[in-house]
Amino acid sequence: MSNEITIKIDGKECKTTEGEFLLNAARANDIFIPAICYLTRCSPTLACRICLVEADGKRVYACNAKAKDGMEITVSNEEILEERRAIMEVYDVNHPLQCGICDQSGECELQNYTLELGVDSQQYFIPDTKRENKDWSSVLHYDAGLCIVCERCTTVCKDMIGDAAIKTGARGGAVLDKGLKTTMPKDAYAMWNKLQKAIIVPSNGTEFTNCSDCGECTAVCPVGALVSKEFIYTTNSWELERIPATCAHCSSGCQIYYETKHTSISNPDKKIYRVTNEWNYVSLCGAGRFGFDFENRVDGKDEDAFNRAIEAFKKADTIKFNSTITNEEALMLQRVKDKFGTRLVNADALAFKEFLSIYSIASGNSLYKNDFREVMQSDFVISVGTSLRNDNPNARYAFNNVQKMNKGAGLYFHPVGDTLVPTFGKSVESLIHKVGQEELALYLVLDLFADKEKIPSDIKDYLASFHSTVKKTIKEKVMQSVTSTVVDKVTGESKEVTKKVPKMIDKEIEADENELINLLGGDSSKFADAFEKMMKKKENFSMIIGEDLYFHPKARNIARLVALIETTCDMNLVMIPPKTNSLGVALICDLDKEVSGYTIGYNEKADFTLSAIGDGDLDIPAINQQEGTFVNMNKVLVPTNAALEYKGYELNDILNALDIGKDETIDFTIELPENKGFKAVAFDDLPNGYTNSGKENRGYILENLKVTKEDIKVVTFNDNIILNGEIAYRCNPQRQFNDFTEKSEQIFEEFAIYASPAKAEKLGKKVEVKFDKKSIVLSVIVDDRMSGDILAIPDFRSSEDIYAIFGKNRFKQVTIRKV
Amino acid sequence: MDAIIIETIVKAALVIAVFSALAGFGTFIERKILAFMQRRLGPMHVGPFGILQIAADGIKLFTKEDIIPQHANKFIFMIAPIITAATAFIALAAVPIFPEFTVFGYTIHPIVADINVGILFILGAMASGLYGPLLAGMAQANKWGIIGSARTAILFMSYEVVTGLSLLAPIMLVGSLSLIDFNAAQTGGVGEWLVWQQPVAFILFIIAGFAETNRTPFDILEHEAEIISGYATEYSGMRWGMFFIGEYANMITISFMASLIFFGGFNEWGILPGGLAILLKVSFFFFLMLWVRASWPHIRPDQLMWLCWKVLMPIAILNVLITGLVMML
Amino acid sequence: MSLNKFKDRNVGVQNYTLIEHEAFPQTGGEKFARVLKRTIKGELFVGLWVTMRTMILALFNGEIHTVKYPFEKLPISPRYRAIHDMLRLLESGHYRCIGCGLCEKICIADCIKMDTKYDENQRKEVTEYTINFGRCIFCGYCAEVCPELAIVHGGRYETASQQRASFSIFDDMLTPIDALKEQKEYPGFGAVSPNADDNIKKTPLAY
Ligand code: SF4
């Protein structure tokens, strides 16, 4: 697929790959072609038609014409310019003259292209239609009057986010005068014709989108039609200062910009007004986009607390923390351990670290082989052990994008039923298995995809033991010859005539029955056919594995199985680290299992608590107030910058008081352990952006080191670990990840039990959930997109210590009592 | 003897009181006259026609904080203005102000001390008055002050010479150094005024007098446009005020001297009684100083020296020589 | 009129008259001669006469130019750029400012700040607007850029006060609602040009 070819754009030789869209090729070579409706990574919609160019003498749309070797492209000629100008004139017809107040003013593509094409007078007109302002959800505000129906919002929602929560609907506008068809440029006419008929509406037929509230549609909207409710009319975009950063809510580590300005006339302190992103190259989730106001505002340095903190560090036996911290902070904690022998306890990173270490011994690599960019390029994705919709938005976007863009297929294994995932594509099979059967899912993957020559014979036998041949009766249409005697009426002769007629007959065939499918909740008889279709023309496979597996009672065996799959199947393998920087922490820190003695909590409740939320004994800066780096799930070390001022003490100050600190926190960046794959690069040398070609240019990729490989046998599945009865699943609602998202004002998802509509009805409003030792009382919230009986209990509020309640497991058998 | 002492003390007190007040009044007059010459109104708001502005300024000067800069030589800084003011009044001691008159049968000589070297005394006292600015400028640890005192030194060296030489000729004519004798020498009416015999000496004396009193066009010691306030830069309150009392007292002294030496002193002038005559003459010279200030630009220090050494002094010597020759013949 | 006059962009120099002055004296003798000449010519007395004449006219003819500010005030030009006013719409009385932020952006001294929000009527509401008069240089850019003729320069030039805030709040600058009738358009920077109507192209709205 990636054949290097050369095309000529306006006489300039451009290197690109065969089949690349002309627009992308031009952009990668720094050539400007006007384009409104196209979104990189999504399918072209041809809504705007302004990207019209001439390729080898033919008029084509740059956003969907593919490059062929030797193509010669002219970006503009007189006819095309006339066409483009007409398009912009049409867009301006009845567009409200309200740039003065519009939120998009200054970064509006309608403004830009209107100026670019020099539209200074208008020759078209049509009666206007009244279009209402709508609030589509708690975060979305749609001003239909401004909408130019470029369909970018619907496209991104469908092709990237996967919700497909909005679509074009009827506008009820006046009909164009047919005469125009002959008099005006034809693409402009076609565009206008469509524009007059359409408007954007929620796809579920109601007034509300009821979607993931990711806000990506507001980001891609070229005009001021879609903006967030909180942001609208609060500031002009040009007053905002953009600070490149990294979102710290989940392990995607998306590149974002914090946009800041003084809070108000009377309050000169900076405030974050919004988060923006390079939406062509990265898509955010609702937490990243709206969860930005979690800063820890302190008035100054609290010396008393600081002195107490130093005392606490001197006498502490344990430091308890979680992975929503930077690498630098993790390294500092490790330094404390090196000096004082303090135990470091971090539940999420420990589980991941153990899993990773078994995996690396079994596979010979310190890290998993691939990253999510490669997953997006593949055409078959398997997801095991993760609640795709909740755990990591970008894993979900990748899964969805593969279905939409690569005509892909997907297999989704999870104990909790999900109604959204199957809608990602026609070839998505979702297998809702029992809790504990994750190993079986991996065995099925081996069975379906492994090169049978490579797998050990005992496993081969074990897999074969699930297969049986069954006799199956199927209806088959056969052509039967029917011979009848016909008497010729004229001659009286009787003649034998043979005719072929179709007939349905029962036929016994021998079919392969795969018991694994049945065990995993599927229907093996139907699956075989479906799978055959799914596999058509597929050449690039990926597997995503998630947190369920690291917290599995059989995690060690699973890690080996995963390594086995990686070596025997031709498949990309990626893992989702459980929390933002679990991967970084796992690499940097020596972690201990148990908390003991006097404990310091770093963003966790303990005897002495350092808190970036502001509820502890000593305040520390929140992520948007400090510089640092994370290791994201793509194994990339990404930098983030401070958007807001922080006036108090930080961990480095404590370390300085203990004589192991540095001038700046970021002086630790260069000292991250090179024997774990980090590089000796200073913080200030880390880039954080994207190039025009969409190439990610952020930080550096961690080295995947070779590890001595040991051959350890995988063991077979034993069904005594299957859980039955009421089961609770440690899983956050969408847009909630940690204390910081909870603190954010625009994130409303509560700390409660989430259950499928049917289950929620049975449970009532509020229940008490009893675990082995503890019990908690929580209200019940319906999650429309869940199905089945499992309850989801969030862990984002660290003070509730849900990790401890669940222990080393994500699923727990519980008893439930209505209250 | 006692009577003389008491009389002298009373006279001295009177002179100090009256001339201090006159100095204040002088500032008011100056402001008014300059204003009229520039089509302005001048002080208007305190009292009728702003006359009480003097009182207001006085109150202000007395109550204002007296600031002594940190690095100044405190003692010298503090006494410098006193030198200026004191010498100005000391000089006045030898000036006969009015003709003698009789009160309750007691003849009063309106002069504090009629010494026989009156002119020398006055010139000497006024010249030592220049120590005030000189020391003030050097004591205040301020670069503008230093420049101010350097310019004082220039003035000092240049104009004392001209003053002395210009008066030498009239002294030769009169043959005395006492101003009373000068007055007596001109009793014969306007025709006997010495100015007719010594016009050149008069002009030289007036020029030198302007310089001596630090008036435009020779106000180089504290020219605002060039050196902020020169020697007075760091001064405030009454210390600053004393410099100006001294300056205005000197102006009055010079006016008296000009009237006494060249313009017939307090002799009766036609029908005018002597007291009134001298008042008019003094007022004219005082006015002249203000008038000149409003009309003429000031000159550079180098021009000042050039004028003194290369023009005025040779003319003064020539004048003395010629006077001497004429007297011999 | 020929255009040459306008093409000469040496603004101001055109009306200068160059004074011929004699050569400066070089030697001491020349200098002395000049002093002598000037002395004899009586230039100094001309100077004295000028001031004396002025004084006489001032005293006896009342030719005094002092304006007794603040008891008397001179009228200022309507285009004078003093403390700003925020105007209202004449019909509705609503403030004209739409919160577009152009004045905030263009302000050369960076002294305008404004707070806006989305209000109940789905409009952009200007909740507060302020000019820091400690920094404003009265350049008039804000008045010129304002698309609504909302911010203009007013006539309040007496800007000494104990608090800058005394002038700089939205309510202070806004025409009082009961004085709406007296509100005047500002003819200076940013005003509509007299031929504005001719310059507008009309959008076809034939339906
Ligand atoms: S969408 Fe663009 S063109 Fe339309 S009002 Fe807003 S800024 Fe202006």
Ligand code: SF4
């Ligand atoms: S809302 Fe924005 S992105 Fe969506 S169609 Fe309208 S203009 Fe395009």
Ligand code: SF4
């Ligand atoms: S917020 Fe996200 S999910 Fe909702 S409509 Fe917009 S793009 Fe779609």
Ligand code: SF4
């Ligand atoms: S007059 Fe000039 S400096 Fe003052 S507010 Fe307006 S733009 Fe700013």
Ligand code: SF4
């Ligand atoms: S330019 Fe005018 S309308 Fe815009 S914010 Fe300023 S005052 Fe308001």
Ligand code: FES
């Ligand atoms: S960008 Fe190609 S049609 Fe819109």
